[in-house]
Amino acid sequence: MSSLHAWEQAAAAACVPLAVKGVNRPVIEGSISSGSIGQVNLSAVSAGQHVAEHDRRAVGMTEGDYVLACLQLRGTGELTQDSRSAVVGPREFVFFDSTRPFKWILQSQFEQIVVRFPRSLISNRFPIDSALFVARSIPALTGVGRLVADYLITLAGEREQIGSSASASRISETAVDLLGGLVSEVMQCQSMPRSNLHEMHLRQIHHHLATNFHRPELNAETIAAELGISIRYAHRLFDEQPKSLGKTIFEYRLEKAAAWLRDPVFRSRSVEQIACSAGFKSAAHFSRAFRHRFETTPRAFRVER
Structure with a gap:
């Protein structure tokens, strides 16, 4: 001690x-x-x-x-x-x-x-x-x-x-x-560093996602519009990333939901409430996606952790 x-x-x-x-x-x-x-x-x-x-x-x-x-x-x-x-x-x-x-x-x-x-x-x-x-x-x-x-x-x-x-x-x-x-x-790094502008826009997108992932309507199109960049450019920024922009948004929501499921602070919240807070439009969609990602159900995951 x-x-x-x-x-x-x-x-x-x-x-x-x-x-x-x-x-x-x-x-x-x-x-x-x-x-x-x-x-x-x-x-x-x-x-x-x-x-x-x-x-x-x-x-x-x-x-x-x-x-x-x-x-x-x-x-x-x-x-x-x-x-x-x-x-x-x-x-x-x-x-x-x-x-x-x-x-x-x-x-x-x-x-x-x-x-x-x-x-x-x-x-x-x-x-x-x-x-x-x-x-x-x-x-x-x-x-x-x-x-x-x-x-x-x-x-x-x-x-x-x-x-x-x-x-x-x-x-x-x-x-x-x-x-x-x-x-x-x-x-998936390249031999030369990315441009400062490219890097800045990537940071902006990740920050925007971190503060707005709970909004069900948030997707690649809304992020691009709200940051004032074209949807095509937004997708291209992720060409050299491990995951596409759409997949990044999806995975971020799943990871947040998983963290809440295993956090004792959120024990009183139902799976449906956590799914909604993470930006999923329905509990059924969340459960299917969660099972595919973690190979178990949200409820089982909560008990196991």
Whole structure:
């Protein structure tokens, strides 16, 4: 058990400076253990429900320019950065950036592995602006995600022995290569960065979706009209994204609904009410889509979680 101040000190050493708030308690039950392998720092974090914020003051206190990756092992958390939020469950990755504010809402007892590395390590290999991939949940149950997750779990467990080995630097670079490859896989990145205008419009669309997804009438056409861009251009912006604009809207609603279903705060709300709040026009349509996406019914999903 740690005081909030002690937890903030441990988090700053292992991750970045954070302002921590407990939920109904002035202490946090948990532990942070970390170690370095080359230029990569790996931390195993286990704790209870709390909120951790890297606000503008904390950004100014951060010594170094880091990209961070979190592999959630148990429990659920929500990371918000750049007006985008990602709900992260077991065996899912999320990236975040030390140079801009972010906020973690850890909703229950959780375990995670946090990897911190200098931005230069990944920017030299993969020329992708971090604003494009932070606060996006990335599954790690199959394919490249599983490969990277298994590698990091092994590294975290053996970090003391590996950290003192002659191969530490090479092993840490392999970890960054794998994380960069995961980002490339998800973003389908090109060899050259996107234009600033292209990037700006993508951010506008994601922000608009995050604040308006609850509206059933929201679709590609209404987003384009409300942002003052053509529908054809709106669709073209997503040509290099993992999913089309329409699919992105649909998936965002499903992910929000799933997060609410497993959040005790929303336990009193019916499945129909959650479906409506997430922007679905009917409970039947929501149930079909949810079953197709998560391979279970909304009610079963709520009980399982």
